[in-house]
Amino acid sequence: MDDRKQKVLLAIVQDFIATAEPVGSRTIAKKYKLGVSPATIRNEMADLEEMGYIEQPHTSAGRIPSVRGYRYYVDYLMKKRELTREEEELIRSQLATKARDVGKVFQRTGNLLSQLTSYTSMVLTQQRRPSKFKYIQLVPMNPARTMVIVVMDNGAVHHRMIETPESIIASDLETLSKVLNAKLQGLNMDTIKFTLLKELYYELGRHKHILDLSLELIQDSLFLEEDKIYLGGVFNMLTQPEFQNAEKIKTMLGILEQEELLCELLSDENLDKGVTVRIGDEIKDCDIKEYSVVAAPYMLSGRKIGTVGVLGPTRMDYAKVISVVDFLTKNLSIALDRVLRGRGR
Amino acid sequence: MDDRKQKVLLAIVQDFIATAEPVGSRTIAKKYKLGVSPATIRNEMADLEEMGYIEQPHTSAGRIPSVRGYRYYVDYLMKKRELTREEEELIRSQLATKARDVGKVFQRTGNLLSQLTSYTSMVLTQQRRPSKFKYIQLVPMNPARTMVIVVMDNGAVHHRMIETPESIIASDLETLSKVLNAKLQGLNMDTIKFTLLKELYYELGRHKHILDLSLELIQDSLFLEEDKIYLGGVFNMLTQPEFQNAEKIKTMLGILEQEELLCELLSDENLDKGVTVRIGDEIKDCDIKEYSVVAAPYMLSGRKIGTVGVLGPTRMDYAKVISVVDFLTKNLSIALDRVLRGRGR
């Protein structure tokens, strides 16, 4: 691929990204001044088509990049784009705003992402390392009800209201909490042994009912660790010209409603470091040919705990999206440290 | 409005709800056997149009119900529709399934609702009564970090991780928790007095940092009580024939992205008891003319704590939607009692 072919390919990709219309030889010659006539460019375009980098929707239309063309663009031709002051400032300030909980932070991240790119944003939180039991507390709410609170070592807090017999008094609950805390500290799904449970029931047999329910919550907490995904800017993306017709929109929304699919998209192992771009059918085994995903992981104290991604048409502004995703994940990691670890409040 | 006119109106509404096509006089004469000829029905239709119950999209089209026509149908003509065994069973079993938390229950309610109606479902949770502080616990997570957990008397649990100096030991945290619990029990936003806080700082001055952060979380918990809305089945609704063209879909999604608007729709005071139907522009001050909302409140121990609603085109199957919403809210109230009050687990 010689220098001029690269220039032509670059022009085609850039123009198509900007206009969403097939690009003709005349347009390139006029707009991108390669110093040659349309005829020459036509020759180059014929070559590029033969090589598989561009294609023609129909005979009398201009060319559009193929998946391979986009790939070449992203890998070799694209110039990195810096965010503007304002954009960086927006991200920083949004992430620095005090958040009530982690969920809010993720929500905000998604909004930022789609606002800056005008595509759909996805934020996946993963719980890869099995967590351990940290702490339990039984809080009497009123004579007949008790709140069970379980804290896991990864910072998750689960709670559930249970019904308790009126005969139970606060000090009983206190004792129960104490014993459970002492016995179960640091255990996970695999290390909770049957003999240990037997011991517990022996010791706390009087309150079997509460013990049952408490252990149930603990077990659920150890077990039920779902990934969660936050979506943002779906409506935003519909302003893109590819969504003129109803069918396209429906297909898109159909994809977005399959949460498991999206989770899979983002939990690919290749995504572990840095920004990853997958274009069209490069996305493994699913027919979202006309879309691309730009994703990157975010960290908490050096460990990957989730992935941020942008889903948009293959004709997306890769340069911009990549820089936004990159900058955002880095700042998200910092923000999470602040919220979850309590630094710098 | 004589008997035959009512029958004609009923036929028009029913047919239009079923087919989404304007209804002509011939169709009515054939399908609904009123025992008269199309010409007679045409005369009746002309009258009904003059009275404002139906309208004509254009000269050579059939008639469609006007907002007023739908209203008359809902108020006087519609026969109540019972749910099938299967539908009731589905609702009961879905709501009886063990849920990890309340959010899951609402999510499921929404899914049920849209699944059974094929429109969009909305579940609003309201926090009208200001809650009171119930309990606080400081849990040491590791040498440098502590988890603050706050329980409110309405069953809400808030938590936040804070950074603590290494010098603090577990028993300090225990003391702090105890004192805070003793002093603040049962207080709400209005009754927390300055003198009380001063007292606290005097007593616990050594740990000012932790005290600050703990009180901050308590304050946030008392203050930040947002309504939350769960949406479901957006994609589902797009199968309706009104969403053939892209513009309609976009408008719809535009509405659905305005959470505050939806919250307002559902927090109307008139909704306090039973199922309410608002058709087209009956919905106050917002231009969602082409849509209707069917809503009903749900309760927890006799107190209204939220609203369930269905949003769909004015041409919605009111009979079905109303019965689903009715049955569902009743069962939701029961399910919530079970989850939140711990009954019958």
Next chain:
DNA sequence: TTTTAGCACTCAGTTCGATAGAGTGCTAAC
């Protein structure tokens, strides 16, 4: 007086052909 058959009329939607315009590929000249 009410109902109905008949008929002229209206209007949206569809089909078809003509036309315009964008863009190409090829050829021959530069």
Next chain:
DNA sequence: GTTAGCACTCTATCGAACTGAGTGCTAAAA
């Protein structure tokens, strides 16, 4: 190797003609 020129292809658009659903009106029938 580059370019001007030209024939060719194909889509999109526009309008005319046509179709069919449905109406309103009138006059006859019940």
